[in-house]
Amino acid sequence: MKNVVKIAGLLLAGFLFASPAVAAEHKLVLQISDNNPQKMNTVLNVAANVSRYYSGKGEEIDIRIVAFNQGLHMLRTDTSPVKKRMMSFGTSMPNVEFDACDNTRQAMMKKSGKDVPLFKFAKVVPAGVVTIIELSEAGYTVVRP
Numbered sequence: 159m160k161n162v163v164k165i166a167g168l169l170l171a172g173f174l175f176a177s178p179a180v181a182a183e184h185k186l187v188l189q190i191s192d193n194n195p196q197k198m199n200t201v202l203n204v205a206a207n208v209s210r211y212y213s214g215k216g217e218e219i220d221i222r223i224v225a226f227n228q229g230l231h232m233l234r235t236d237t238s239p240v241k242k243r244m245m246s247f248g249t250s251m252p253n254v255e256f257d258a259c260d261n262t263r264q265a266m267m268k269k270s271g272k273d274v275p276l277f278k279f280a281k282v283v284p285a286g287v288v289t290i291i292e293l294s295e296a297g298y299t300v301v302r303p
Contacts, residue, residue, distance in 0.1 A: 184212055184219040185298040187290055190229035195239035198232045200303045202240065202247055205254050219253060222293060226259035226286025230266065233258045233280040248279040259286030 186208060188201045205221050212219040223232075231237045233256055238244055248256065258280045266274045276282070283289045294300050 183217045185293070185296070186219060186221045187293045187298045187300045188221065188223045189286075189290060189300065189302040190223060190225045190232050191227040191286075191302075193228035193231040193239070197303065198229075198238075198240045199243070201232075202243060204301065204303050205251065206247075209251060209253055220298075221251075221254045222257055222289075222298065223254060224257045224259070224283070224286050224289050224293075225280075226262045230258055230262045230274075233276050235275045235277055238277075244277055248277055256280045257283045257286065257289055259283060259289075261285050 186205075188204060190198060190201050201223060205223060209219060209221060225233050232240060232244065235241065247254070256277070256279060258276050260282050261284070263274050263276070263282065290300055
């Protein structure tokens with residue numbers, strides 16, 4: 159019996175003192191659903207400002223920018239009205255992930271009859287709104303600037 163208690167104690171100590179993966183202290187989702195350069199720049203400004211704020215405090219933040227509907231143009235290499243800024247932003251902000259709605263992408267491809275090229279750093283997700291819902295349920299704060 160003493161051995162069982164001792165083993166249980168060691169297992170419990172292992173769970174308590176195991177170093178968990180470093181997780182972001184703060185989590186933010188920014189939604190873009192309009193093909194409007196001003197709104198796209200606002201989303202990028204908010205991401206940069208929030209990232210800079212928490213970095214200055216020595217805290218981690220995970221930022222996800224989810225583009226769907228006409229906002230997908232932000233992530234398109236052929237039609238992005240903020241292409242130059244996106245190219246530098248994508249390489250300089252490692253804590254920002256860009257999610258592209260595949261539902262929107264498929265609809266755009268069907269309508270145009272050609273591929274919809276995205277920036278290489280954009281991650282295709284099945285559905286933008288579903289991604290936002292799931293991130294919200296996982297503790298992300300959702301903002302639509």
